[in-house]
Amino acid sequence: MxxxxxxxxxxxxxxxxxxxxxxxxxxxxxAHLNWTNCFGGITFVCFSVQALTGILLAFYYKPSMPEAYTSVLRIMEEVPFGAFVRGLHAWTANVMIFMATLHLLKVFFISAYRPPREFTWVSGIALFFVTVFFGFSGYLLPMNQLAYWATTVGTQIAGAFPLVGSYAQLFLLGGGKISGETLTRFYAIHVLVLPATIILLLAAHFSMIRRQGISEPL
Ligand code: HEM
Structure with a gap:
């Protein structure tokens, strides 16, 4: 044996x-399932890779204005497999958004949002926004030029929303412009708020799918 x-x-x-x-x-x-039914599962695999590589990066990344950029340089140049783990985290973030988009389009075109799966669809929309917000909040963390200007543009877009825009911008920036406050907030959102939110949403998404099964073709 x-x-x-x-x-x-x-x-x-x-x-x-x-x-x-x-x-x-x-x-x-x-019998009606085919390879396009794997899009949701592949998105979940991407999330698992992000969780694992994110934890490894957090062992070395320092979320403060003077140290963020240099800690990322250290990850790239000194930490064993650091460049690989960081590259995997950055690339899988893009793949996850791409796969979530394919999954969304697939379930839209087979009309899987119809009763009784309305809340699977609604939780999916929330998952999609959380996934995109993961990418946006992670973009600032290296604190390089690209991060700075992408976040400037992103928070200005948030600021352009009617009524709540200026509050959202102030909340995200933690002041009038990008500073150490912004970095602290983005880090907290990226490693605490969004992971907790996505785990709750995934639990809801999966338990509804388990309960109802995959939809039949129309
Ligand atoms: C982190 C993101 C997501 C993950 C990990 C995920 C995962 C999954 C998985 C594993 C399934 C079952 C297999 C399948 O039919 O693909 C599924 C089904 C479903 N998902 Fe998602 N999903 C995500 C985002 C979304 C989004 C953005 C939408 C749409 C707004 C969505 C709506 C649905 C619906 C309606 C079903 C049921 C499909 C059916 O019964 O035919 N999901 N999801």
């Missing part, structure tokens, strides 16, 4: 794992 089988038996005897594992492995997949 192989080591893996022995380990499995050890835990199976204590926790009766065979039943749930067999249920998952033998579950029937509806």
């Amino acid at each position: 192989g080591v893996a089988t022995r380990i499995f038996r050890y835990f199976d005897r204590r926790y009766r794992l065979r039943e749930p594992v067999e249920y998952q492995l033998n579950k029937r997949i509806p």
Whole structure:
């Protein structure tokens, strides 16, 4: 008997794992599903990569005005695999937005937003905004020229919204212009607020999908 089988038996005897594992492995997949149904799952894989690489980056990144840029330089030049992990985090951020967009378009064109899946769609829209906001808030963190000007433009766009715009801009910047306050806020949003929000939204999204199953073709 192989080591893996022995380990499995050890835990199976204590926790009766065979039943749930067999249920998952033998579950029937509806015949109408095709590769486009993987878009949501691929978006989730991207999120998992982001969580893992983000934690690794947080071990070295310093969220303060004098140290942010130099800590990123250190990650790129001195930390073992630092450039790889940072590159993976930055590229997967783009792939995640791209895959979430494909997933959104797919579920829109098959009309999967119709009853009874209205709230799966609504939670999806919220997930989409959170995903984009992850990208926007992460962009400032290296505190280089690109980050500075992208955030200047982004917060000005927020400021142009009717009624709430100026409040949103003030809230994001933590003052009249980009400063250490802005960096602290963006860091808190990027590593605390958005991860907590996305986990809650994903739990809602997945539990509704589990409950209702994937939609049938019209
Ligand atoms: C972080 C972002 C997201 C993740 C990880 C995610 C994940 C998933 C997964 C794994 C499924 C089941 C498989 C599938 O049909 O693709 C699914 C289904 C669904 N998602 Fe998402 N999703 C995300 C964003 C969105 C967005 C932006 C929308 C649209 C506004 C959306 C709306 C839906 C709907 C309506 C379904 C049900 C599809 C059906 O029953 O045919 N999701 N999602």
